[in-house]
Amino acid sequence: MPYIDQTASEFLEELTKVSRKIRTTFNKKVTAHGLTYPRARALFRLAKKQNMTQTELACELELEQATLVRLLDRMEENGLIERRPDAHDRRVKLIALTEHGEEQAAFVRALADQIRHQFFEGIEQEELKQAIALMQRISDNVSNVEVDDVRA
Amino acid sequence: MPYIDQTASEFLEELTKVSRKIRTTFNKKVTAHGLTYPRARALFRLAKKQNMTQTELACELELEQATLVRLLDRMEENGLIERRPDAHDRRVKLIALTEHGEEQAAFVRALADQIRHQFFEGIEQEELKQAIALMQRISDNVSNVEVDDVRA
DNA sequence: CAGACAATCTTAGTGTGCTAACTATTATGC
DNA sequence: GCATAATAGTTAGCACACTAAGATTGTCTG
Known part of the structure; x- marks a missing residue:
């Protein structure tokens, strides 16, 4: 195996490991709040832009629609979001943050800032x-x- | 939010996306063979070093033992590996590739080489x-x- | 304008990751 | 030497991610 392939393998391994590590560590910090890393990602997007359709949100998060459905199901159960009908297209559901969702988004933003400082300490x-x-x-x-x- | 935090956020997003993309794309290529990205990782390790304990393998793959148990369950169902008892410690199980496992490891190695060339085209x-x-x-x-x- | 096509969301099923709690075995320490 | 602790593997339950297939609604074309 040429050197470049060896390096590429190591890159893939390291990528796999660091992304799992980040996700897991973040999750530990927020489980008590009914949150997870994927939910935090969704909260961020929704805080920036309310009333997106599920298709739009799935596209921005680069998730499959089916994946997003269940993510939103749980966020709805936890009172973070609401699905609202669209006046012009009855197929569409618009996603809005609830008051609790806004609060949690603010909380997660603060926590994420703190965690980022730890994760990226000494990194330019x-x-x-x-x-x-x-x-x-x-x-x-x-x-x-x-x-x-x-x-x- | 300072520039550095913005950049750090983008880094995390990009990391999340690219690792999911790589895993998914690899999976599509090998599902027909009863394989997946995590199984391929395990196959590689086992091809290099047979008769590891589950604890050792979990450590090398940086997975929890419980995660590895089910991964190995399915690899055993697919005839890729065998769990063998250890002569000195009845708690321990040693993991060995079957003949079919060796063949699949060789196949995956060739496929992975090809895929790497596509994934890392133009990358130094x-x-x-x-x-x-x-x-x-x-x-x-x-x-x-x-x-x-x-x-x- | 009717029937085919497309878009939106959902459901069902699989695989992988985690934590927590359990069993069986081995090691330790008084 | 026997109780206690530590280790190896498992099970159970949750959350995400995917694909495939379905239901409903909207659009477009002949």
């Missing part, structure tokens, strides 16, 4: 930007693989 | 090494957060 912004650009290029490559499959 | 080794080092530093920071919690 420039390093993060390079890594983001790298991940986006890889992401594009992965998408192209999927397109290739469709053609084949 | 040096970029990957920098990213790996960055993720390891973040990983360490995350671990320290957990330690802090235990102390608190």
Whole structure:
């Protein structure tokens, strides 16, 4: 196996591990509040832009619609969001934060700020930007693989 | 929110997305073979080092033991591995690849090489090494957060 | 304008990850 | 040496992620 492949393998391993670690650690901090990492992601988006359709939200979070349905089911059970009918299209449901949802969004924002300082201690912004650009290029490559499959 | 926090948020988002994308795309390629990304990870480790205990394997894969149990259950159902008793410690089970497991490991290795070339097309080794080092530093920071919690 | 097509959300089923609690076995310590 | 603690693996229950297939509603085309 050439060196580059070895490095690529290590990259994938490290990516898998660090993302699982971050998700798990974040979850531990917020479980007491009926929250999780995916729910926090959704809360953030909704705090920025209310009354999105599920399709829009799924697109922004890059989740499948079916995945989002159950995520929203639980957020609804926990009183974080409401599904409201759309006046113009009866297929559509608009997602709105409840008052409790707004409060939790604010809480999570504060906690996330604190956690970020711990997670990224000693890390320069420039390093993060390079890594983001790298991940986006890889992401594009992965998408192209999927397109290739469709053609084949 | 300071610029650095904005960048850190983007980093987390991108990390979440790219790792999910990679896992999903890989899964699509191998589902027909009764394989998945986590199973492939386990196969790789076992191909390198047979007769590990479950605890050792869980440690190398950085998974909880309970997670590994079910992963191995399914790999056993698919005839990829065997659990063998340890002569010296009746609590321990040693994990061995079956013949079919060896074959699948070879198949997955070839497929993974091909996929890596697509995923990492146009990416320099040096970029990957920098990213790996960055993720390891973040990983360490995350671990320290957990330690802090235990102390608190 | 009717029937085919598309879009939106849901349900069902599988796989993976976690924590917590349990069983069986081995190690330790008084 | 026997009670206690630690270790190895399991089970149970929850949360997410996916695909595939279904129900309802809207759109478009012939």
